[in-house]
Amino acid sequence: MDALDLIKEDHKRLKKLLKDTLEAEGSQREHAMDHLRTELVAHERMEEEVLYPRLRDENKARQEVLEGYEEHHVADVILDELLDVPAETDLWKAKVKVLKENVEHHMDEEESELFKKARAVLDRDELERLGERMEQIKRSAEDAD
Ligand SMILES: [Fe+2]
Ligand SMILES: [Fe+2]
Structure with missing residues (x-):
């Protein structure tokens, strides 16, 4: 899958998990938080291990990537x-x-600023290749949890 499509799909899921966690009450809170934590950390890692390093050395994208790491x-x-x-x-x-x-x-900033860069x-081929590597990393991060 195209790396940017993969990220976008993941963002949609994360937005739902964030909303569910904020709205959770009582004993549901910890469960929702655990789920959100696993997914959010796996998402950050796949970006930091594949897409961010690839873009960091490109002058056009460098500033957005550095902001991404900070966020x-x-x-x-x-x-x-x-x-x-x-x-x-x-x-x-x-x-x-x-x-x-x-x-x-x-996530909104990634989808607008970073995706544009x-x-x-x-090119399309490289986005596909990066997407495949990101999927693998995400799967192993989720399995390890
Ligand atoms: Fe990110
Ligand atoms: Fe992201």
């Missing part, structure tokens, strides 16, 4: 903090809300 880092920090916050608290919900807003903004630099 992943912010999401990882919030995910880590959530490990220490009880799911029944208001603080938990506040952190999930901020995570949701940050990740949604990041990627299409300018990569």
Whole structure:
């Protein structure tokens, strides 16, 4: 599958998981968070292992890629903090809300800015090849969890 189509499809799923997690109540919260965490981390890793390194050295795309790494880092920090916050608290919900807003903004930016740069630099064949590698990484990240 084309790398950008794969990312876009994944973003759709992640947006739903973010919404479900924010709306979860009671004992559902931890379960929703675990699911979201697994999927979000696997998504970040496949981008960081395949697409980002490929684009990082292209002058046209470099700045967007560097921003992407930073935005992943912010999401990882919030995910880590959530490990220490009880799911029944208001603080938990506040952190999930901020995570949701940050990740949604990041995904929208990837789909507009980064995709535009990627299409300018990569041809169809290469996008297919990168997509295949990303699918493999995502599958092994999910299996390992
Ligand atoms: Fe990303
Ligand atoms: Fe993404």
